[in-house]
Amino acid sequence: MRWLIWSGLxxxxxxxxxFPGRSPEEHPDPEVLxxxxxxxxxxxxxxVYAFLTGLSPWAPLPVRFRWVMMFVLxxxxxxxxxxxxxxxxxxxxxxxxxxxxxxLLGIAMGATLTWRSWAGVAGANSQAGTSSDPxxxxxx
Numbered sequence: 001m002r003w004l005i006w007s008g009l010x011x012x013x014x015x016x017x018x019f020p021g022r023s024p025e026e027h028p029d030p031e032v033l034x035x036x037x038x039x040x041x042x043x044x045x046x047x048v049y050a051f052l053t054g055l056s057p058w059a060p061l062p063v064r065f066r067w068v069m070m071f072v073l074x075x076x077x078x079x080x081x082x083x084x085x086x087x088x089x090x091x092x093x094x095x096x097x098x099x100x101x102x103x104l105l106g107i108a109m110g111a112t113l114t115w116r117s118w119a120g121v122a123g124a125n126s127q128a129g130t131s132s133d134p135x136x137x138x139x140x
Contacts, residue, residue: 002059009055010076013048017080018093045099046106049073053110054117063120070107070118077103 056069077100085095111118 006052006055006059009052013052014076014080018083018087018091042099042102045102046109049077049103049106050110050113053107054114056110057114057117063118066118066120070111073107074104077107 052073053070056073057066059066059069061069081095081097081100081103083095084091084093088094
């Protein structure tokens with residue numbers, strides 16, 4: 001179920017960033033509105049990737065494989081921007097390395113805020129099979 005939630009959120013974000021934009025002719029916004037839209041968009045890039053990164057250790061994976069999730073997010077950040085650039089003649093969206101940088105900042109922030117879960121520190125993620133704590137001694 002956790003994989004389904006994490007994958008669903010990633011899919012929703014992928015669709016959101018790849019959704020067609022307006023053609024330049026349909027976009028006569030004043031400069032202030034354009035700047036506010038840019039700030040909101042960059043904040044979303046950072047926030048969504050921070051949230052996905054913070055949610056990643058919640059997936060039922062052993063600690064030694066959790067870092068794979070971070071590399072999946074890094075690849076996703078780059079791939080979505082590349083797709084935007086590839087599809088720009090059709091969807092009027094343009095990929096940006098700056099957006100990849102904002103995505104990476106979000107990943108770093110999410111990992112920093114949830115480092116205990118990433119490292120498997122006791123109490124951070126109490127799911128069976130995902131903690132790095134050794135099994136308790138058995139009664140003999």
